[in-house]
Amino acid sequence: MTAPTLSTPDEIFVPPTVATLMEAQAAPEVAQKQLVIINWSSEYDRIMPTLIMATTAAASGLTCSVFITFWGLLPFVKDQKRITGDNWMQKMLSAMQRPGIHHLKMSKMNFMGMGPWMIGQLSKQLNVSSPVELLEAAQMLGVEFIPCQMTMDMFGLKRDDMIEGLGEPAGAATVIELMTQPGTASLFI
């Protein structure tokens, strides 16, 4: 059998080597920047920067992951859930701290809800987006919210208690892996 003759060098098919294939696949990953946020709080004045930074990162082409842990899980519980958990302590925790994105308190000047109400009124007047709108935008832009498995168990929160569209619950090692990737900025809010 004779090898087919080729008229010009352009027609010669050079099979890609493993190295060039790996390089082609690795290239976009190196260029990809990332923002990782640990969202620890359920307070309005911390949820706002978390959601603003997350939406802006995603809108700027960054991959964005938000690890939601401890009190930070509560805004991501469905609004209609009032009492969560299995035992009296878990139930009492949810009774004392109502979960849901519509029920955020402030870290200071809460005054039985007067503070958040006034901030809400000012936000409407000045067209500042609400946490609800920002959360919607974040999910639309592909921000991944990763619930902390350990604190979910501690509060007795089930997957069904949480809003739709969250990532798989995970632990600290998952966040460390994300945070130590090149081109990553990390925030604890």
Add this chain to the structure above:
Amino acid sequence: MTTHDLTATVDARNLSCPMPIVRTAQQMKTIASGQLIEVLATDPGSLKDFSAWTRSTGNTLVEQTQENGVFHFIIRRA
């Protein structure tokens, strides 16, 4: 102001940070590479934000003007 062949317009007037950027990023996904988008915004922060955003995304800020308190950006998709 020169006339541009615009593919889309984002009216982000009266919106506050980060919504002008978020709306623009969403609209940007609907246009092809090389096409132009026009953004109208009133948030004074958008002046710095849009140049930063175009630098992070690799898009080009083609033109930036201001008229009666409205900022007007023309951005080319990378």
